[in-house]
């Protein structure tokens with residue numbers, strides 16, 4: 001049984017079908033890449049899964065349970081955490097407090113303070129931000145702010161993690177570190193769905209890739225299959241070549 | 247480590263000393279002073295309650311007068327039938343319930359819409375009670391059984407102490423952290439597992455609870471009240487100004503702001519009865535321009551400047 005499954009997931013903005021009749025399955029333990037040109041509906045799909053938005057039609061199940069009508073906090077507590085494309089950190093709170101919040105509220109049931117502190121510290125350690133624990137989150141570099149979002153999500157003890165363009169805006173060294181982090185997350189046994197534009201990262205980290213275009217799923221398969229798929233090459237890589245000039 | 251414990255002991259001692267001095271005020275101070283101190287305690291209570299919710303979350307509520315007024319009216323209705331402590335408790339609960347209802351309706355609103363709605367609530371309640379008194383009771387206004395100056399003073403002092411302890415506990419708890427995270431980024435807080443709506447409504451209601459208690463206690467000082475006295479819009483604006491003036495973030499910011507403002511108001515009203523609002527406004531503008539973190543922030547900055555690097559905590 002897939003850990004996350006969507007059937008006929010659809011969402012409109014006015015007349016625009018941002019996500020249109022998309023079916024997907026995510027298997028336990030895998031790293032699934034979600035790619036597609038800008039405006040393809042990738043972030044919208046994450047918003048639908050995490051209940052930031054509700055779908056017009058279709059259903060989403062997580063670990064066999066229907067989650068379509070739940071609230072964001074409930075989905076997080078069930079073990080499905082996410083990060084944001086445009087970072088949403090608590091800038092005036094310390095790095096540690098950012099992560100503590102996830103530890104206190106993101107898990108199932110009430111956690112003891114000592115356990116939360118331990119979970120937060122180990123999440124910070126895991127992403128390599130232990131030294132920065134005391135400084136205000138807004139003082140971190142973009143790369144570290146993205147790591148902080150990952151740490152906050154990990155502190156909620158998720159089984160599945162949605163990463164929205166974690167490598168966008170990072171330099172090559174930072175991208176390499178971020179790739180390493182994704183692999184470490186997978187090694188912990190956490191399933192990952194990642195939206196990414198950095199092809200090198202997608203190809204080396206993801207076991208499987210799903211391609212969205214104009215809100216519809218146009219291809220799915222191993223990196224090998226997807227990168228040789230004719231439709232994908234036409235719509236996706238074609239547009240990417242144009243987009244990368246701007 | 248040792249430095250922070252000794253600092254904490256010092257603060258604790260200082261607070262205790264002020265508290266004892268204040269508690270004995272009715273024994274040695276003239277009546278006028280006791281009445282002024284009671285006003286100060288009242289504004290401190292409203293300002294601290296306001297800052298409990300609006301400080302960390304950034305939802306600027308102008309409903310304080312509604313919750314204070316609900317307390318006043320409870321006192322006016324039940325004052326003859328029940329002893330003062332019970333009246334205060336009922337007034338507090340009435341405001342708490344009102345805030346639960348209002349919070350459930352309005353806390354989905356953001357920014358200026360929330361501000362306007364909360365202020366509208368004051369007018370709404372005022373006119374509702376006015377209508378109710380005129381059409382159902384046939385008379386407007388009512389007589390409140392008076393309590394002694396010292397009694398009201400002690401009632402307010404106890405309310406303030408309980409409030410400060412409550413705020414202290416909430417702020418240090420995980421819910422204090424969650425409140426701040428809502429102010430920083432509500433969406434991220436929700437996706438990190440915080441039940442944002444329920445937390446906002448409950449803390450909003452707790453802050454209203456203390457405003458209602460203050461209203462119920464203070465009502466006994468007016469002897470006669472009507473809706474326009476009970477739902478005075480100034481009660482909505484003053485705590486906001488006091489908290490901003492003193493500093494919203496630290497717990498003692500609104501306390502200091504309320505003390506200075508109430509005294510200043512008293513002073514200006516007696517000296518410059520026609521211009522006092524104008525002078526007040528100028529002080530406020532200057533405060534906002536030059537003290538972004540309030541008086542407390544300004545003093546902290548000056549202190550750091552004087553004592554130099556070696557004392558600066560990092």
Ligand SMILES: Nc1ncnc2c1ncn2[C@@H]1O[C@H](COP(=O)(O)OP(=O)(O)O)[C@@H](O)[C@H]1O
Nearest residue numbers: 013016018036037038039040041042043044045
């Ligand atoms: N909140 C919103 N309101 C209106 N339109 C939106 C909203 N969010 C996304 N869209 C539109 O939906 C489409 C898909 O957007 P998005 O999911 O962000 O794409 P991607 O993440 O793949 O770049 C875009 O055309 C975008 O303009």
Ligand SMILES: [Mg+2]
Nearest residue numbers: 042043044085
């Ligand atoms: Mg996107």
